[in-house]
Amino acid sequence: MIYSLMMLLYLIIILLAGIFVSKYVKNADDWAVAGRSLGIIPSTGTYFATIVSTVSVMGYLGYYYQLGWGGWWNWAGTAISTIIFAGWFAARLRRFGKVTLPDFLEERYGKIHSGIAAVLILFSTLLFTCAQLVGSSVLVNVATGIPVNTAIIIIGVVFIIFTITGGMISVAWTDTISTVLILIGVFILTFVSLGKVGGFKELHLTLAQIEPEALDPFAGGAMTWGLAISWCITWGIGNFGVPQIMTRFYSCKDEHVARMSQGWTGFTLLLFYVPTMLIGLSGKILFPGITNPDAVAPIMVKELLSPVLGGIVLASILAASVSTADSVLLLSGTTAVRDIYQKFINPNNTDSKKILKISRYATLIIGILAIISTMFMTSTVMWIQANMVGILGSMLAMTVIIGFAWKRSNAQGGLAGMIVGIVTAIIWYALQKPFGWFPILPSIFTSTLANILVSLATPPPNKEIINRFFDDQQYQENGIA
Numbered sequence: 475m476i477y478s479l480m481m482l483l484y485l486i487i488i489l490l491a492g493i494f495v496s497k498y499v500k501n502a503d504d505w506a507v508a509g510r511s512l513g514i515i516p517s518t519g520t521y522f523a524t525i526v527s528t529v530s531v532m533g534y535l536g537y538y539y540q541l542g543w544g545g546w547w548n549w550a551g552t553a554i555s556t557i558i559f560a561g562w563f564a565a566r567l568r569r570f571g572k573v574t575l576p577d578f579l580e581e582r583y584g585k586i587h588s589g590i591a592a593v594l595i596l597f598s599t600l601l602f603t604c605a606q607l608v609g610s611s612v613l614v615n616v617a618t619g620i621p622v623n624t625a626i627i628i629i630g631v632v633f634i635i636f637t638i639t640g641g642m643i644s645v646a647w648t649d650t651i652s653t654v655l656i657l658i659g660v661f662i663l664t665f666v667s668l669g670k671v672g673g674f675k676e677l678h679l680t681l682a683q684i685e686p687e688a689l690d691p692f693a694g695g696a697m698t699w700g701l702a703i704s705w706c707i708t709w710g711i712g713n714f715g716v717p718q719i720m721t722r723f724y725s726c727k728d729e730h731v732a733r734m735s736q737g738w739t740g741f742t743l744l745l746f747y748v749p750t751m752l753i754g755l756s757g758k759i760l761f762p763g764i765t766n767p768d769a770v771a772p773i774m775v776k777e778l779l780s781p782v783l784g785g786i787v788l789a790s791i792l793a794a795s796v797s798t799a800d801s802v803l804l805l806s807g808t809t810a811v812r813d814i815y816q817k818f819i820n821p822n823n824t825d826s827k828k829i830l831k832i833s834r835y836a837t838l839i840i841g842i843l844a845i846i847s848t849m850f851m852t853s854t855v856m857w858i859q860a861n862m863v864g865i866l867g868s869m870l871a872m873t874v875i876i877g878f879a880w881k882r883s884n885a886q887g888g889l890a891g892m893i894v895g896i897v898t899a900i901i902w903y904a905l906q907k908p909f910g911w912f913p914i915l916p917s918i919f920t921s922t923l924a925n926i927l928v929s930l931a932t933p934p935p936n937k938e939i940i941n942r943f944f945d946d947q948q949y950q951e952n953g954i955a
Contacts, residue, residue, distance in 0.1 A: 477617040480785030481792050485632045488651060488796065492636020492644035501826035505641030505833060506573050506808045507725040512646055517735035519650025521722050522742045523797035525552065526656060528609030531750070531794045536767025538754025542681070544693025545754070547702040549747040551709030553740060560736035563714075565729035566878060570943075573724055574805075575717040575870070576813040582877040582943060583888035585817065590892065591870060592813035595717050598866055599806040600844055606799035607848040610792055616772055617788050623849050629792075630848070633800045634841035638807075638834045642725050645800045652793035657745055659790025664749040666778050667756035677752070680759050688758060704911040708864070712914050715870030718805045803844070807837030868899035868917035876925050881944050887929030895921030 499505050512520070538545040570578060576595070580588035611625035620628075636644050671677045678689060687694025692702065713719050726732040757770050761777070764770055771791065775784045811833045816823065823829065869892050876883045876891065898920040899913035907913065 476781035476785045477788055478620070480782075480789045481614060481618070484655065484789040484793060485629070485796075488648040489632050489636050491648050491651065492640040494640075495643045495647055496639035496641075498643055499639075499641050499830070502829040502833060503573075503826065504643065505830050506804075506812065507721075508642040508646055510571070510725060511643075511727055512725045512731065513727055514731050514735050514738060516646040516650050517722065517726050517731055518738040518742060519653040520646040520725075520801065521719070521735060521739045522746075523649035523652045523656070523794070524718055524722065524801040525739075525743070525798075526653075526746060526794050527606060527798035528613070528791060528795040530746075531656070531660075531791045532609070532613075532768055532771045534747075535750050535754050535757075536770045538751045539757045539764065539770045540754075540767055541693040541696060542685070542688025542755055542758070543691055543751065544687075544697040545751065546691065546747075547697060547705040548709065549743070551706040551711075552713065552743060552747075554706065554710035555713040556736055556740040556743065558710075559713075559723075560733055560740065563878065564723050564726075564732035564736045567720065567723040568726050568729045568732040571724065573721070574808055574813055575720050575874070576809070578874065578877070579870075579888070580817070582939065583873075584885040587873075587885070587888055587892065588813060589818060591717075592809050592817075594866060594869065596806060596809045596814065599718070599802045599809065600840060600847070602802045603799050603806065603841075603844040604848045604851055606795045606802070607844060608851060610795035610799070611848070613772075613788065613791055613795070626845055626848050629796065630841060630845040633796050633803065634838060634845075637800045637803050637841070638837045641833075642804060645804050646725065648800065649797045652797035653742065655786075655790045655793045656797075657742070657790075659787040659793075660746055660749045660753070662779070662783055663753050663774060663787050666783070667753050667760065667774060670778060671756050671759050674752070677755055677759065681755060685758060688755060698910070701910045704909075704915045707918060708867070708912045708914050711871050711875070711918055712864070712867035713871075714874050715867035715872075717809075717866075717870075718801045720874070721805065721808075803837060803841055806840045807833050810836045810840065864903075864913050865896055865899045867914045868921065869896040871895075871914065872918055872921040872925065876922065878943065880926075880929075881940055882934055883925055883929045884932055884935040886932040887925040887927075890928040891921040891925030894924035 498509075503509055508516075534545070534548065537548070567578075570581075572578060572581070574592075576588035576592045579591050607626050607630055610629050611622045614620050614625040614629070615622045636648060640647075668674060668677065671680065681688045687696070692698070723732045726735060753774065754770065757764070757774055761770070761773055764773065775787050779787060811829060815832065815836075816829070823832075872895060873888050873891050877888065895917045898917040902908070902911075902913035902916055
């Protein structure tokens with residue numbers, strides 16, 4: 475009963491928050507990018523909560539339970555990308571000042587690049603929303619006994635309402651609330667589990683005796699150099715191709731906020747990942763022999779915490795799911811309207827209020843479709859969803875990075891890089907991931923090589939593009955990189 479009340483309270487709070495801020499949404503720009511008004515706190519909150527999903531809480535905790543300190547490689551890549559974003563990318567994307575990732579691809583490379591990316595982004599974000607609904611509904615079912623399909627409908631309706639009413643303003647502030655709740659939940663479980671094993675020092679002394687490989691950064695050989703590098707690159711480079719992450723910078727008030735929010739995001743991610751690892755390590759001692767890693771978090775919550783504290787932690791896991799789902803749903807609606815409807819179907823419709831209305835309807839339709847799809851989701855759909863993130867990153871990550879880093883990259887090179895990157899990823903999946911490497915690892919090299927070779931073999935981009943992204947007069951005069 476307590477678990478149900480805690481989760482219900484969280485859903486009510488974010489629903490009311492979303493409805494409250496909806497009065498500040500006057501046009502499509504307010505809805506899609508919060509009128510470019512977000513300060514450091516909501517920018518940090520929405521970036522953190524978009525990254526940290528149910529997978530991050532339940533999946534990673536189980537992963538750390540299995541590998542111990544050897545699991546740190548998966549968040550090392552996220553830390554790397556956050557540092558790069560803070561130092562270089564965030565301010566440049568904010569200065570670019572558009573709305574979506576396809577906006578960048580269109581102006582840097584061309585309309586066909588934008589169209590291809592938009593279709594794949596729309597498809598993948600629908601599936602990703604379904605995945606978050608699956609995770610959150612299973613959590614609610616296990617904790618409260620509410621049927622899974624009922625939980626899917628309740629949770630889906632809540633985040634659809636506050637997303638379509640408040641848009642990015644609503645998403646950013648509810649994400650910030652969720653960030654606080656997630657950190658509180660993780661801290662509670664960390665302190666209680668560490669207390670049960672006798673503290674930080676005793677945790678490591680005990681593991682040194684019963685399972686010393688848990689203290690090895692390579693997990694006693696379970697984490698090879700190749701796999702470790704694959705993890706780092708997957709998240710370190712792959713995040714540059716994840717649209718719901720990249721588009722966060724457009725909502726920042728200015729370049730300073732974009733840069734500083736990334737620094738604070740890196741700090742909050744450390745506050746999440748390190749305690750999560752300690753929880754997983756403690757679970758090895760307190761609950762040895764758990765074969766299903768996804769069951770580690772629920773077991774520890776139920777066995778270690780009082781109903782009230784357990785309810786808070788379970789609500790924090792639900793918050794991780796909802797805060798990711800709302801970001802992805804908002805992106806779906808924005809992509810459908812701005813990148814497909816406005817650019818290819820009705821480019822003459824520039825009325826901001828009409829676009830806002832259409833965006834809300836599109837988001838509502840996509841949200842309902844996500845709920846229905848989730849209720850009938852098959853293992854095939856789940857497999858596609860799980861791999862779409864890797865495929866998107868393989869296609870877009872290096873195209874975006876090279877687009878900002880190398881002036882000579884042109885439309886032909888960008889298209890070649892996108893096609894070769896995604897084909898490499900599909901082939902790598904078909905080969906069942908040789909060496910255990912994620913597809914984005916080989917795709918980085920093939921996509922980069924294709925972009926460079928084709929760009930050098932074709933004419934350089936025009937002066938307007940170079941001036942737009944590099945403002946380099948010397949390049950314009952010489953026509954070389």
